[in-house]
Amino acid sequence: MGKQKGLTMISRRNVLRTSAFAAATLAWPAILHAETKTLKITTWGGKWGDIMKAKVLPAFEKEFSCTVSADQAFPFMPKLQTSPKNDPLYDVFHTNSNEQWSALTEGLVLDKISVKDVPNIADVYPYAVSDKIVGVTIFTSAIGLGYRTDKGLAPPKSWKDLADPKLAGSRGGYLIPVNSLGQCHLMMLGKVYGKGLQDLGAAYKALEQLKPIKLVDFTGQMEKMLLSAEVTEGVIHDSGVFRYYDTADRQPVDFCSPTEGVMALEQVLNVTPGSKVKELAFAYINYMLRPDVQKLLAEAVWYSPANKKVKLDAKYDEKLLTTPEKVATLIQPDWKWYNEHKDDIDARVTKILKG
Amino acid sequence: MSAAANKRPFDAGRAAYLGLNLLFIAFLLVPIAIVIVFALNPTPYISFPPVGVSLKWFAKFFDSAEFMSALWLSLWIAGCVLVLSIVIGGACALALARGNLPGRAFLTAFFMSPLMLPAILTGLALFQSYLLAGVGRPVWGLIAAHTLVAVPYVLRTTLAVLYNFDRRVEEAAAALGASPTRVFFEVTLPLIRPGVLAGGVFAFIVSFDQFPVSLFLVVPKGETLPVVLFNYMKFDLDGAIAAASMVSILLALGVVLALERLIGLRAYVKL
Amino acid sequence: MSVVKARPSPIAWLIAPALLLFLLFFVLPFGVMAVMSFFSANPISNPNAFLTTKHYLRFIDDDAGIFHDALWSTLRIGLVTTIVSLLIGYPLAHWMARIQSRLANMLLMMAVIAPLLTGIVVRTFAWMTILQDKGVINTTLMSWGLISKPLPLMYNEFGTVVALVHIYVPFMVLTLAGVIGRIDERLEQAARSLGAGRLRAFVEVTLPLSLPGILAGSLLVFALSISAYVTPSLMGGTDVLTLPMLIAQQVGTSFNPNFAGALGMILLIVCFAIVIAYNKILARLAGEEGLA
Numbered sequence: 053m054g055k056q057k058g059l060t061m062i063s064r065r066n067v068l069r070t071s072a073f074a075a076a077t078l079a080w081p082a083i084l085h086a087e088t089k090t091l092k093i094t095t096w097g098g099k100w101g102d103i104m105k106a107k108v109l110p111a112f113e114k115e116f117s118c119t120v121s122a123d124q125a126f127p128f129m130p131k132l133q134t135s136p137k138n139d140p141l142y143d144v145f146h147t148n149s150n151e152q153w154s155a156l157t158e159g160l161v162l163d164k165i166s167v168k169d170v171p172n173i174a175d176v177y178p179y180a181v182s183d184k185i186v187g188v189t190i191f192t193s194a195i196g197l198g199y200r201t202d203k204g205l206a207p208p209k210s211w212k213d214l215a216d217p218k219l220a221g222s223r224g225g226y227l228i229p230v231n232s233l234g235q236c237h238l239m240m241l242g243k244v245y246g247k248g249l250q251d252l253g254a255a256y257k258a259l260e261q262l263k264p265i266k267l268v269d270f271t272g273q274m275e276k277m278l279l280s281a282e283v284t285e286g287v288i289h290d291s292g293v294f295r296y297y298d299t300a301d302r303q304p305v306d307f308c309s310p311t312e313g314v315m316a317l318e319q320v321l322n323v324t325p326g327s328k329v330k331e332l333a334f335a336y337i338n339y340m341l342r343p344d345v346q347k348l349l350a351e352a353v354w355y356s357p358a359n360k361k362v363k364l365d366a367k368y369d370e371k372l373l374t375t376p377e378k379v380a381t382l383i384q385p386d387w388k389w390y391n392e393h394k395d396d397i398d399a400r401v402t403k404i405l406k407g
Numbered sequence: 408m409s410a411a412a413n414k415r416p417f418d419a420g421r422a423a424y425l426g427l428n429l430l431f432i433a434f435l436l437v438p439i440a441i442v443i444v445f446a447l448n449p450t451p452y453i454s455f456p457p458v459g460v461s462l463k464w465f466a467k468f469f470d471s472a473e474f475m476s477a478l479w480l481s482l483w484i485a486g487c488v489l490v491l492s493i494v495i496g497g498a499c500a501l502a503l504a505r506g507n508l509p510g511r512a513f514l515t516a517f518f519m520s521p522l523m524l525p526a527i528l529t530g531l532a533l534f535q536s537y538l539l540a541g542v543g544r545p546v547w548g549l550i551a552a553h554t555l556v557a558v559p560y561v562l563r564t565t566l567a568v569l570y571n572f573d574r575r576v577e578e579a580a581a582a583l584g585a586s587p588t589r590v591f592f593e594v595t596l597p598l599i600r601p602g603v604l605a606g607g608v609f610a611f612i613v614s615f616d617q618f619p620v621s622l623f624l625v626v627p628k629g630e631t632l633p634v635v636l637f638n639y640m641k642f643d644l645d646g647a648i649a650a651a652s653m654v655s656i657l658l659a660l661g662v663v664l665a666l667e668r669l670i671g672l673r674a675y676v677k678l
Numbered sequence: 679m680s681v682v683k684a685r686p687s688p689i690a691w692l693i694a695p696a697l698l699l700f701l702l703f704f705v706l707p708f709g710v711m712a713v714m715s716f717f718s719a720n721p722i723s724n725p726n727a728f729l730t731t732k733h734y735l736r737f738i739d740d741d742a743g744i745f746h747d748a749l750w751s752t753l754r755i756g757l758v759t760t761i762v763s764l765l766i767g768y769p770l771a772h773w774m775a776r777i778q779s780r781l782a783n784m785l786l787m788m789a790v791i792a793p794l795l796t797g798i799v800v801r802t803f804a805w806m807t808i809l810q811d812k813g814v815i816n817t818t819l820m821s822w823g824l825i826s827k828p829l830p831l832m833y834n835e836f837g838t839v840v841a842l843v844h845i846y847v848p849f850m851v852l853t854l855a856g857v858i859g860r861i862d863e864r865l866e867q868a869a870r871s872l873g874a875g876r877l878r879a880f881v882e883v884t885l886p887l888s889l890p891g892i893l894a895g896s897l898l899v900f901a902l903s904i905s906a907y908v909t910p911s912l913m914g915g916t917d918v919l920t921l922p923m924l925i926a927q928q929v930g931t932s933f934n935p936n937f938a939g940a941l942g943m944i945l946l947i948v949c950f951a952i953v954i955a956y957n958k959i960l961a962r963l964a965g966e967e968g969l970a
Contacts, residue, residue, distance in 0.1 A: 098642025105473075121627045125634050126641065127930040131623060134535050134935070137723050154933050158724070221811070221827075227916060230931045266833060267915045270641050282812050301450065301458075394932060399742030405916040420876060428773045431766050432786075435793050435847065438804035441814070442796060445807065499696035506690030516953045518696060521704060522901040523949040525922035528942040531929055532707035539710070539722070555703045558696060564856065567894060571860050605852065612794045618908060636799045652800035659795040660788055667784060 089118045089329050091336060093144040094128045098272075099295070103352045112339050118332060132160055132324070143327040144336055145187075149318045150232045152186040153387040161187060161322040169334040172341035172359065177379050179316065180358040184384040187322030190340050191355035194314035194373060194382065195236050198278050198288035201304040205284065211244045211310045214285060215261050224277050224286025225265045228405075229398040233271060236315035237287045238401065239385050244312050249385055252397065259404055267405065278305045289317050294354040294371055309381065316382040319355065439656070446649035464646035465654075473635060474651055481615055481632040482658065484546070488553045488614040493607045495554065496561025497599075503562075504569035515566070521556045526619035529556065534623035549624045549631075553614040560613060561606030568602030608663055615659055708946075715939035733940035744919060749948070752920040755835065756904035759842045763899045764892065766843065767850030771891075772884075774851065775859035790848045802912045805841045806832065833915030841913045842903050849902070850895040857891025858884070897956055904949060921945050 095104050101124055109120045123131075123142065129151050135141035137159065145152070145161055155161040164181075165188050167173040173181060173188055180189035197208045205218060214223055226234030238259065239249040246254025266283055268274050275292045277283045293307040321340060323333045339345060346357040350364060356373040357364070364374060373379050390397070449461040468474050499518060503511055521529060533552050537544060576598065580590045618633040625634050632655065636648050714720065715734070719727040740746045774786050793801070808814045809831035816828040831837055861884055869879040907922035914923075921941060928938035 096642060097638040100642070101638075123627045124638050125622055125625050125630060126638055129933050130531065130929050130935065131534065133720065133723075133933060134531070135538055158719075158933075229927050269911060272641050272643070280812055282810055396742070398927070398932070399744050402744050402916060402919055406919070424769070424773070428769050431770050431847075432789050434766070435844065436789060437808065438801055438844065439792055439796060441804040441807050442800055445800075445804070495695045495699055498692035498694075502690050502693035502696075505687065506693065507686045508690050508693065509686070512954070512957050514693075516950065516957060518700065519897075519901065519953065520946065520950065522898070523905055523953070524942060524946055525905045525907050525925050527907060527922070527926050527929060528711065528938065529704075529707075531935060531938075532711040533703060535714075536707040536710055551699070551703050555699060558699065562696075563853070563894065563898065567853070567856050567891070570890070571857070602856070605856065608791070609849075609852070612791070616794065616797055618798050633797060633799065636797060640799050640803075648800055648803070652797045655797055656792060656795045660792065663788070663791060664784075667787070 089332055091118055091120045091144065091329055091332050092142045093120060093122050093336065094142055094146045095122045095124055096126075096146075097124050099353050100349070103349060107348065108340075108345060112336065115339075116332065116335055118329075120336075129155060133158065136326070138326045139328075140324040140326045142324060143329055143333045145322045145324060147320060148232050149185060149189075149316075149320050149384070150235065150387045150391065152320045152322055154391055155322070156186045157388075157391065159325070161324055165323065165334070165337065170338045170341065172338050175361050176341065176358045177360055177376070179318075179379060179382055179384060182384060184386060185318065185320060187320045188337060188341070189318040189320050189358045190337075190346070191319040191350065191357055192373065192382065193289035193291045193317040193355055194309060195233055195240075195287065195289045195317050196310055196314045197285055197308045198274070198293045198305060199285040199308060200278060200281060201306055203281075203284045207306070208285060208308045209311055211240055211312050213310075214287070215258070216285075219285055221264050221266075222282075222284040223262065223265050224274055224283035224288075225262065225267050226274070226287065227267050227269055228401045229394075230269060231271075233287055233289065233315075233317065234267075235390060235397075236317070236385060238397070239390070240312070240315055240383075243383075249383070250389060252393070252400075256400060256404060259401065263405065265405075279303050290314075290371070291354040313381055313383045316384045318384075442649050442652050442656075446646055446653050448646060450646075464650035467647045468650040468654065471647075473630075474632070474647075476628070477630050477632040477635040478651075478654070478658075480629065481655075482662075484550055484553060484631065485611045485615040487550050488557050489607050489611045491550070491554045492557040492561045492610040493603055496558040496606060496610070497565050497603045499558070500562050500565035500569055500603075501599075504566060515562075518562055519559045522559050526556065526617075527622070530620040530623040533620070537624070544624050544626045546629065549621065552620050552624055553617055554610075556617065556620060557610035557613050560609035561603060564606035564609070565599060565602045568599050572598070604666060608666060611662060612659065615655070711939040712943055714936050715943055717936055719936065733937045734944070736937065737941065737944060745924070748919050748921045748924050749944075751835075751918065752904050752922065752945070753948075755839060755842070755910070755918070755920060756900050758839050759846060759903040760896050760900045762839065762843045763846045763850045764896055767847050767854055767895065768888075768892070770847070771851045771854030771858055774855045775861075776863070790851050793844055794848050798908050801845065802841060802909055805837065805844070805913065809837050809840070832913060834917040835914065837913045838910045838918050841909050842906060845906075845909065846899045846902055850899055853895035853898060854888065854891045857894070858888050861887045893956065893959075897953065901949065901953070904945070 095101055101122075104122065109122060112118075113120055128142070128145070128147060131141050132145065132155065140160070145155065147155075152161060156163060163186060165173065170188065176188070179185070179192065197211070197214060199205075199208055201207065203222075205216070208214065208216075225237060228234040228238055238252075238255050241258040242251035242255035243249045245251075245258040266277065266286075268277065271288060271292050274283075274286050274288050275296070278286060278288070278293070279296065288307070290307050290309075293305055296302060296305065321337045323330060323337070327333055341359050343359055343362045346359045346362045347364060349355065350357045350362065350372065351368050354368065354372065356379075360376075362374070363369075364372065368374075373382065444457050446464050447460045447462070448457040449459050449463060450457075502508065503515060508514060529552070533548070534544070537548050542548060577590050577594050580594045581587070585593070616633060617631070618637060621631045621634050625631055632651065636651055640648055716729055716731065717727045718730050718732070721727040737745045770786075770790065774783065774790070777783050777786065796804070806813065810816070811828040811832075813831075815831060816825075819825045820828065831840075865887070866879045866883050869883050870876070874882065904920075905922055907920065907926045910918050910920050911923050911926065922945070925938045925941045925945075928934045928941065
């Protein structure tokens with residue numbers, strides 16, 4: 053009896069010990085998983101996406117012990133719109149300024165991000181957190197004119213040069229309803245030919261004068277049209293021209309910052325109010341504003357960094373907007389106003405530009 | 408049919424017939440020739456005439472983990488869709504053709520309707536419903552969505568075969584003493600098999616090349632090839648997408664060939 | 679042979695899986711979308727959303743002047759694409775159905791299927807290479823001195839139709855080949871031996887017998903081409919604005935899924951009506967309850 057009791061006692065202790073061990077083993081992944089938070093972000097593809105996935109995101113995951121799930125399937129806004137507000141599809145929303153304003157109207161993103169949550173905001177240029185911005189800008193490009201230098205035409209200096217009759221049939225623009233560069237171009241026409249960015253009457257008139265014009269969906273197409281000489285001059289952002297400077301067989305394409313000013317194409321980050329990992333989201337934005345991360349990305353895709361403290365290599369520094377004076381040439385449109393009028397504008401420009 | 412009856416005189420009429428058809432084949436194949444050129448041309452944009460031959464775009468494609476995993480995912484999903492749509496679509500066709508259901512015309516139109524709707528709406532509607540149901544964006548949801556748009560194809564081709572079916576073969580088998588089940592499995596099914604499989608080929612292709620429906624239903628690291636290509640194209644319009652296309656064509660043609668070998672699609676045409 | 683309206687046989691149960699699939703993944707989601715089209719905003723995330731018919735009225739009133747145009751463009755492009763696909767697809771299908779050698783048949787099948795496999799993105803860029811001002815056609819014609827200015831082959835309805843036809847001809851061919859292949863060649867031969875020329879034998883024997891295939895193929899291509907939006911967006915510039923393109927714009931850049939849903943419903947209803955009418959005509963011509 054004693055022996056059996058002893059055996060039983062040992063067995064029970066063994067059983068308990070084994071169970072505890074087994075439970076711990078089974079629970080280990082759950083424990084690990086509980087510690088590993090997931091940050092859901094959006095990101096562009098192409099070169100930007102490559103660098104993000106290869107360097108920027110792994111380093112962030114390591115430093116903050118988390119996983120980053122990056123959605124690359126554009127468009128993002130309809131997906132965010134459809135997901136419930138208290139469990140949004142994204143924690144960090146990366147898009148252009150016009151979409152951030154649309155998102156704000158539906159309460160899908162925050163209005164302003166405080167420097168308490170993202171300390172690096174203290175180091176950015178004023179345009180990055182101006183009243184025209186919802187969230188915080190991490191990079192910007194300048195929208196101007198791209199042109200070929202081998203067609204015997206004088207390099208453009210003003211936005212009005214796009215209307216040069218010699219360019220008929222070889223100038224390029226964008227489908228305004230779907231592309232924000234096209235929308236910026238329309239507003240610029242109002243400023244250049246009329247009373248200001250919101251002078252739609254003058255803008256429509258000027259648009260009429262630009263016909264015939266080849267219209268494309270997105271900047272990648274415009275880049276290719278310039279490279280293959282399908283167009284001689286077109287509206288494009290500086291990054292879209294500069295990024296081909298280093299290619300083996302560089303084409304004679306250059307970029308002009310018109311005298312009337314360049315429009316800003318900002319890369320804006322924001323946080324969703326319903327996010328369950330807000331602290332991590334703010335940490336991510338702060339991380340993206342760090343000078344070393346900014347330098348890496350800026351030099352990969354030729355974007356102008358928002359952080360004043362970034363020191364780029366000479367060849368980038370020369371071309372990009374890296375000083376207060378250069379930055380002052382940026383014009384930021386009122387996207388809240390534009391979005392309110394978008395439906396009417398879309399219908400009107402469709403009618404004007406239809407063949 | 409005697410051999411003599413098959414000898415066609417080669418005259419102006421026949422020459423015109425062949426010439427016209429060859430022209431049409433050229434029309435179908437010229438864009439593929441362009442894609443090949445584009446895939447081998449080293450310049451990072453579409454240029455004509457081409458400047459040279461280089462395999463760098465293929466290298467870029469195969470090196471890219473993103474492209475490769477998207478390729479395998481697309482192939483795997485297309486395979487699942489092939490099987491599911493054959494079973495579901497084939498069964499539905501049989502029911503419609505033989506089942507004496509009321510409202511056949513309406514039902515047939517109903518099952519064709521996914522074809523008529525812009526796929527972007529199908530994708531958005533499904534995305535919305537999945538979120539409402541709380542299932543997120545699982546792979547089976549993607550497969551179900553593809554199957555939805557693929558079934559109409561199987562349905563069509565199978566119905567085509569069933570409506571032109573000579574029932575006397577079945578009646579003969581029954582007259583010889585075979586039970587209805589046996590007639591079905593040993594006579595009917597084999598005879599409609601080519602039709603079902605022709606539809607299956609469509610289903611495979613439609614799923615493999617599906618873009619708008621997938622757009623809303625893919626998740627990060629789980630994107631299908633068309634989605635990856637489309638997004639790549641927005642930023643980096645270079646030869647890599649042409650290389651991807653070539654590889655897709657070869658792989659998918661391989662699948663179609665295998666199906667043809669195994670099951671004999673030619674029978675579909677010669678039934 | 680009398681047609682007796684029999685009761686549904688047990689085989690009818692085979693429709694169950696398809697019905698289930700469609701109910702869950704088609705009817706339900708579109709039910710949700712139809713409901714959404716009557717709301718001002720997404721009622722789940724926006725408590726202020728209210729029931730309204732304004733989206734439908736917006737289309738019907740068409741103050742913007744572009745919505746009705748979009749519907750007509752859609753139907754017109756669909757019709758032209760269908761007719762051209764038929765004109766190209768029928769000879770190809772006839773050839774494929776009549777060809778004797780198995781190797782030739784296989785090569786032909788692959789040649790016909792290959793365009794479908796290129797992928798929507800790359801195929802469009804291939805057409806750009808061919809049709810644009812500095813593309814193959816224009817540079818060749820100009821270097822031969824046949825034209826002095828490039829022909830506008832892209833960024834308009836012409837380019838869109840060319841690209842759409844290219845995608846849909848294979849569907850037409852494969853549909854037709856099946857039907858033509860089943861027509862007994864001896865019927866044609868009988869007509870020939872009775873003195874009819876090849877053309878007459880074709881027109882009076884083969885063509886009528888292939889009518890179900892023609893109608894089936896046309897319906898398929900029509901349905902597909904009126905719902906296409908990626909190709910028209912990339913090939914049409916602003917010259918082309920179809921209803922699906924408008925829907926895509928509303929979803930992707932105007933962020934108005936309610937209006938998009940309403941447009942989708944309108945497109946669906948129009949198409950459904952056309953299909954049912956088509957089927958009725960087909961039934962009358964083919965003498966049975968029709969092949970969709």
